[in-house]
Amino acid sequence: MVMLTRETKGVFAIVPTPFDNEGSIDFDSLSRLVNFYESAGVTGLTLLGQMGEAPKLAHNEGVRIVDHVLKRTGLPVVVGVSAPGYAAMGTLTSDVMAAGAAGVMVAPPNTLRTDDQIVAYYRGVTEEIGTQVPFVIQDYPLSFSVIMSPSVISRIARNAPGCVMLKHEDWPGLEKISALRRLEAAGDMPRLSILCGNGGLFLDFETERGADGAMTGYCFPEMLVEVVRRTAAGDRDSAHDIFDAHLPLLRYEQQPGIGLAVRKYVMKRRGLLTSDSQRSPAAVLSAAAREEVDYLLARLVREDGSISLVG
Numbered sequence: 001m002v003m004l005t006r007e008t009k010g011v012f013a014i015v016p017t018p019f020d021n022e023g024s025i026d027f028d029s030l031s032r033l034v035n036f037y038e039s040a041g042v043t044g045l046t047l048l049g050q051m052g053e054a055p056k057l058a059h060n061e062g063v064r065i066v067d068h069v070l071k072r073t074g075l076p077v078v079v080g081v082s083a084p085g086y087a088a089m090g091t092l093t094s095d096v097m098a099a100g101a102a103g104v105m106v107a108p109p110n111t112l113r114t115d116d117q118i119v120a121y122y123r124g125v126t127e128e129i130g131t132q133v134p135f136v137i138q139d140y141p142l143s144f145s146v147i148m149s150p151s152v153i154s155r156i157a158r159n160a161p162g163c164v165m166l167k168h169e170d171w172p173g174l175e176k177i178s179a180l181r182r183l184e185a186a187g188d189m190p191r192l193s194i195l196c197g198n199g200g201l202f203l204d205f206e207t208e209r210g211a212d213g214a215m216t217g218y219c220f221p222e223m224l225v226e227v228v229r230r231t232a233a234g235d236r237d238s239a240h241d242i243f244d245a246h247l248p249l250l251r252y253e254q255q256p257g258i259g260l261a262v263r264k265y266v267m268k269r270r271g272l273l274t275s276d277s278q279r280s281p282a283a284v285l286s287a288a289a290r291e292e293v294d295y296l297l298a299r300l301v302r303e304d305g306s307i308s309l310v311g
Contacts, residue, residue: 002076004103004134006164008193010043011224012078014217016264017052017065019277025061027068029273034072036272041225043213044076044102045069050143051217051260054080056279059092066096076102078136078215084109086128093129103134105167108146115152119159126160135162136215140169140197150179154189167215168206169197177209199254200224204243207231218250219266220300220307245303249296258283262293269297271310 015037018029037045047069048054048062057065066079079096081104083089093104106125112118122137129135137156139148148170157163170176173196183189195215196206200223203214207228214224223246230239253262261283264276285293301307 001100002074002102004076004078004136004164004193006191006193008043008076008165008195009212009228011041011213011221011228012044012046012076012195012215013037013040013042013221013224014046014049014051014197014215015069016217016260016267016273017048017054017057018273019275019279021275021277023277023279025065026274029275030065030068031072032272033267034069036270037221038073038075040221042075042221044078045073046078046080046105046215048080049105049217050080051263052080053260053279054082059088059095062092063095063099066101067099070100078103078105080105080107080138081129082107082138086124089125090128093133097133103136103164104129105136105138107138107140107144108148110145112146115149115155118146118148118152119155122156122160122163126162129162131161133162134164135160136165136167136195137163138167138169138197140167142169142171150176150183153180153192154183157189157192163192165193165195167197168194168211171198171202173198174202174205174209177206177211181210199259200227200250201254203227204231204240207239208236217263218246219253219263219270220246220249246300249293249300252293252296258285258289261285262289265290265293266297269294269309269311271308 018026020026079101081089081092184191194211195213196211197216200216200218213228226242227239267273268276
C-alpha cells in the first residue's frame with residue numbers, strides 16, 4: 001500500500017462524483033474517470049472532497065465510492081473525511097484506510113477563530129484517527145473562513161506526526177508558500193508536501209515558489225501534469241505557455257457557485273460522464289453559460305489538436 005509522505009509530489013486529481021439523472025451514483029462513469037486520470041499521468045486521486053459532493057453522500061455511499069476506485073487503480077488515493085464531529089471522521093477514516101487509502105484530508109470547521117483553537121482542533125484529529133494515519137490539512141480560507149498562518153501550520157506539523165501534507169488554497173497565497181519553505185529551511189518545522197488547489201488558478205507560480213504539485217479538479221488534468229513536469233525540468237517558458245492556453249477556461253471553471261457545474265459539463269463533453277447531474281441542491285448552467293463554455297472549449301481545441309470532444 002502506497003502511503004502519503006512529506007515528500008509526495010505530482011498531481012492528485014480531485015474526482016467528481018458522477019450521478020445519473022435520478023441522483024444515483026454512476027459507477028460506470030466513475031470507472032471511466034479512473035481510467036482517464038491514469039492515462040492523463042496523474043500521481044494520485046482525491047475522493048470525497050468538496051467537488052466530490054461529499055456532504056450529499058451517505059456514509060455507506062462514500063465507502064462504496066472509495067472501494068470501487070481502489071479496486072480499479074494502483075494510484076494512491078486520498079479521501080476527504082471532514083465532518084462536523086470527530087466520531088464521524090474517525091469512522092470514515094477507519095473504513096477507507098482499511099480499504100487501502102493512502103491518507104485522508106481534513107478541513108477545519110468554520111467555528112475556529114484563534115490560532116490556539118486551530119492547533120487544538122488538529123490535535124483532536126490526531127487523537128481520533130491515530131498517529132499512523134497520514135493526513136492532509138486543507139487550507140482554504142475563502143471557503144471555510146478559517147485563517148491559518150504559516151506559524152499555525154508549522155505548529156500543527158510539529159505536534160501531529162501524521163500531518164504530512166498541506167493542500168494550499170489560500171488566495172493570495174504565493175508568499176505563504178515561500179514563508180513555509182523558509183520555516184522548513186530554518187528547522188522551525190518539518191517538511192510538508194505542498195499540493196495546491198484553488199482550481200490550479202496560480203499553479204504556474206506556485207510550483208516556482210516551492211509547491212510540490214497540485215491537488216485540484218480542473219477538467220483538463222493533463223495541463224496540470226505538464227505544468228508540474230515542465231517546471232521541475234526547468235522549462236519555465238514552456239510551463240507558462242501551456243498554462244496560459246488553459247487560463248480562460250480554468251478561470252471560468254473557478255467561479256463560486258457554478259464551478260462544479262462547469263467542470264461536470266466539460267467532462268460530459270469529453271465523453272467521461274454520461275450525465276453532468278449533481279445532487280440537489282445544485283447550481284445549473286444557463287443556456288448562456290453553456291454557450292460560453294462551448295466557446296472556450298472550441299478555442300482550446302484550436303490551440304491543442306490532441307483534445308477531442310463529443311456532443
